[in-house]
Amino acid sequence: MIEVDNLTKKFGSKTAVDHLSFSVRKGEVLGFLGPNGAGKSTTMRMVTGFLPPTHGDARICGISVVDKPAEAKRRIGYLPESAPLYNEMTVTGFLRFAADVRGLSGNTKNDAVERAIETCFLQSVAYQSIDTLSKGYRHRTCLAQSLLHDPEVLILDEPTDGLDPNQKHEVRQLIRRLGQEKAILFSTHILEEVEAACSRAVIVDRGRIVVDGTPAELLEKSGTGSLTDLFRQVTTLDTAEDTTEDAA
Amino acid sequence: MNSVWTIFKRELSSYFSQPIAYAIIVVFIITSLGLTFSFGNFFEFGDASLRYSFFYWHPWILMFLAPALGMRMWSEELREGTVELLGTYPISMWSIIAGKYLAAIVVWTIAILLTFPIWITVNWLGEPDNIAIISGYLGSILVCCTFIAITMLVSAFTRDQVVCLIVSFLVCTGTVLIGFDDVTRVAQQVASPDVADAMTSIGVLSHHGSLHGGAVRIQDLVWFASIILASLLGTSAILSAKRA
Numbered sequence: 001m002i003e004v005d006n007l008t009k010k011f012g013s014k015t016a017v018d019h020l021s022f023s024v025r026k027g028e029v030l031g032f033l034g035p036n037g038a039g040k041s042t043t044m045r046m047v048t049g050f051l052p053p054t055h056g057d058a059r060i061c062g063i064s065v066v067d068k069p070a071e072a073k074r075r076i077g078y079l080p081e082s083a084p085l086y087n088e089m090t091v092t093g094f095l096r097f098a099a100d101v102r103g104l105s106g107n108t109k110n111d112a113v114e115r116a117i118e119t120c121f122l123q124s125v126a127y128q129s130i131d132t133l134s135k136g137y138r139h140r141t142c143l144a145q146s147l148l149h150d151p152e153v154l155i156l157d158e159p160t161d162g163l164d165p166n167q168k169h170e171v172r173q174l175i176r177r178l179g180q181e182k183a184i185l186f187s188t189h190i191l192e193e194v195e196a197a198c199s200r201a202v203i204v205d206r207g208r209i210v211v212d213g214t215p216a217e218l219l220e221k222s223g224t225g226s227l228t229d230l231f232r233q234v235t236t237l238d239t240a241e242d243t244t245e246d247a248a
Numbered sequence: 249m250n251s252v253w254t255i256f257k258r259e260l261s262s263y264f265s266q267p268i269a270y271a272i273i274v275v276f277i278i279t280s281l282g283l284t285f286s287f288g289n290f291f292e293f294g295d296a297s298l299r300y301s302f303f304y305w306h307p308w309i310l311m312f313l314a315p316a317l318g319m320r321m322w323s324e325e326l327r328e329g330t331v332e333l334l335g336t337y338p339i340s341m342w343s344i345i346a347g348k349y350l351a352a353i354v355v356w357t358i359a360i361l362l363t364f365p366i367w368i369t370v371n372w373l374g375e376p377d378n379i380a381i382i383s384g385y386l387g388s389i390l391v392c393c394t395f396i397a398i399t400m401l402v403s404a405f406t407r408d409q410v411v412c413l414i415v416s417f418l419v420c421t422g423t424v425l426i427g428f429d430d431v432t433r434v435a436q437q438v439a440s441p442d443v444a445d446a447m448t449s450i451g452v453l454s455h456h457g458s459l460h461g462g463a464v465r466i467q468d469l470v471w472f473a474s475i476i477l478a479s480l481l482g483t484s485a486i487l488s489a490k491r492a
Contacts, residue, residue: 045332048336049335049336050332050335050336050491051491051492052491052492069338070338070339070340071338073336073337073338074338076336078333078336080329080332080333080336082329084328084329084330084331084332084333085328085330086258086262086328086330087328088262088265088266089258089262089265093261097254097257097258098333098337100250100254100257101251101254101255101337101338101339102337102338103250103338145333
């Protein structure tokens with residue numbers, strides 16, 4: 001469902017993503033790991049059609065993001081890293097707007113908004129203005145917007161960032177549940193999430209994939225049974241020279 | 249077309265759910281009518297016309313106020329990161345630009361048309377040329393469209409609203425001052441009459457002037473349309489260049 005083929009992004013002379021290739025099938029949840037600045041967000045921004053790649057392509061359900069961006073985008077739900085929202089809108093107002101943009105209308109729209117609010121546990125703040133929400137609610141509102149059109153592909157950039165342990169658990173369960181029907185690519189810093197939610201994980205460092213496997217395989221590779229050890233072995237410190245994730 | 253409407257609706261309700269639209273409308277009405285009755289010498293003219301007492305001042309007011317309304321157009325999206333949401337929705341950049349632009353224009357059109365009591369007043373006091381007044385309103389709206397388009401272009405460059413306000417205010421003021429009589433007179437003395445003529449026709453005042461004088465000329469409409477179109481095309485180019 002997601003096929004990433006030799007994806008490369010250069011910002012000036014810096015290479016943020018370096019000939020990255022991987023694929024995510026339906027029913028698979030791929031965890032995208034890596035230190036800050038490894039190129040995770042840049043990769044996701046290219047796959048979702050926000051950034052044009054310097055080389056390579058990503059296909060969503062066989063549709064090229066480069067050649068047919070609008071059609072590919074229709075099949076993607078995306079949660080950006082900082083969970084951006086229009087602060088002056090209410091949660092419901094924002095979700096209705098996002099549903100409009102996705103071309104939903106009438107009862108389909110109302111149902112979609114209602115379902116997204118339920119799925120992301122937003123009932124208590126549904127009519128509250130977004131600028132009064134706590135970080136956890138903001139994150140879940142943005143997550144809700146990515147689920148509205150029931151996309152085949154979900155791309156979530158640090159979906160559990162800023163959530164409390166209960167919310168983290170809920171979101172992981174949600175990802176797991178959604179992953180049975182969809183292809184999900186999500187990035188995280190939290191290694192325990194790999195075991196909790198992923199069916200497969202890759203570790204990216206300096207724009208390249210350094211490890212790829214199921215959580216069990218990763219644990220085996222580490223030698224010590226700890227993902228942290230594996231992570232530390234295969235990645236470079238984020239103080240290294242060519243880290244450009246934030247350049248966009 | 250649907251997506252233009254969706255973006256337009258969101259933008260318009262965002263203007264009116266915050267104090268910004270009301271502030272702009274009130275400040276515009278107060279300054280435009282205030283100038284009419286003070287420096288505009290509305291009563292001393294003894295003429296039932298709005299040309300010099302009312303419409304004359306509009307470019308001078310709009311060069312401050314239009315950037316104040318428009319400064320958030322892209323700067324805020326860039327700062328809050330919502331541009332990333334818009335950029336991953338299945339809608340074209342053009343429909344977003346058009347929706348945003350139209351929403352700002354509608355707020356301004358409301359502000360300008362809400363000065364209608366002055367129109368009623370001149371009709372009550374005398375017999376004005378109402379066609380000239382309509383073309384005067386058209387002129388003011390077109391000046392506004394131009395300044396908003398310029399502000400939109402500037403706002404695509406920066407995520408800082410204050411920088412956007414200052415730069416677009418300077419650009420708009422430039423287009424007003426370059427054709428101002430006192431400025432072109434100096435140009436005529438230091439350079440040549442041709443230079444002064446060129447400056448007059450580049451400036452916004454001569455094009456606005458013929459409209460508030462009651463003359464709807466093709467060359468003025470072309471002037472407004474080309475600046476607006478160039479600014480909107482520039483906005484689209486800047487936004488794509490930012491992502492490359």
